Amino acid sequence: MINFKPLIKDKLPEGIDSLQEVYFEWWLEELKEYGYVEKYNRCKRYKLIDNVFKTQLQHKPIKKDRSRHLLVEREFLKSWTYEPDYEIYWTDKSFNFLFKDIEFLYPITLKTIFNAKWIDGKWLSIVDIKPKSFRGGAMSSSVKFPLIQKMMYKEHDIYVHKISPLDKKGLFDLTFTPERYLLQDRRIINRKISKWKPISIKSFLEKEESVF
Numbered sequence: 001m002i003n004f005k006p007l008i009k010d011k012l013p014e015g016i017d018s019l020q021e022v023y024f025e026w027w028l029e030e031l032k033e034y035g036y037v038e039k040y041n042r043c044k045r046y047k048l049i050d051n052v053f054k055t056q057l058q059h060k061p062i063k064k065d066r067s068r069h070l071l072v073e074r075e076f077l078k079s080w081t082y083e084p085d086y087e088i089y090w091t092d093k094s095f096n097f098l099f100k101d102i103e104f105l106y107p108i109t110l111k112t113i114f115n116a117k118w119i120d121g122k123w124l125s126i127v128d129i130k131p132k133s134f135r136g137g138a139m140s141s142s143v144k145f146p147l148i149q150k151m152m153y154k155e156h157d158i159y160v161h162k163i164s165p166l167d168k169k170g171l172f173d174l175t176f177t178p179e180r181y182l183l184q185d186r187r188i189i190n191r192k193i194s195k196w197k198p199i200s201i202k203s204f205l206e207k208e209e210s211v212f
Contacts, residue, residue: 007185015042019185021085021129023165026178028088030201036094043084043126046158048151052077082148084160090116090123097208098175099125102159113174115159126152127161168195176204 009019016022031037054076060068090099100106102115116123130145145162152158164170172181177198184191199207 002180002183004180004183004188006187009185017085018129020131020165023178023181024086024127024129024163024171026180027165027171027175028086030176030178031094031098034201034205035091036098038089038091038122040089041087043087045081045083046152046156047079047081048148048155049080051075051079082152084126084128084152086127086129088114088116088125088127090114090125092123095123099123113171114161117159125161126158127163129165130162131164131167166195170196172196172198176201 007019007022012019012022016025025040028037028040032039052075053073055071056074058070058072060070062068095101096110096112098112099114099116100110100112102117114125114127116125118124128145149160149162152160165172167173172178173196177193177196177200179200182191182193182198183189
């Protein structure tokens, strides 16, 4: 039985930036319940580019008709930082099923949604929740994401996944739809879903386990 709590867009839980992040957490919670996710956290902020400073000549008045010339370091360009949305710590049950080891070359036939890295004795994936489009056009954050993704991998050796829960061929379409998402945000009324055919986590796991 779902513990239904109305979800209001203007009153999201603390730290959550969008409805799609809430939906993604519903997805993660079901995987935790079935033992495929150990835990998940909000991500820390990473620096991509340092501040740029320039030397400037400054005139400092000494007397009425005299001044000193000083060389001063001033900020010319601000640093660029980036904060992904989630850290996901997987259990071993998800290995080669929901994620694969990013450091290992796999046959092209082995397809998983996530890559993970073995860090401090745990399998870790980093995720940014981004819809593919917004009102028919690309979102500005989605447009610059490929650049950010490359810089994160180059500077920090971290691969960031772009996850779109609600799109055609998105996360819920390729895996399962959380039970809570089947109801509308504010009312206990079935939600109309036309982009994909929703299945439960139980059906998804049974189907995938039969393949393996």
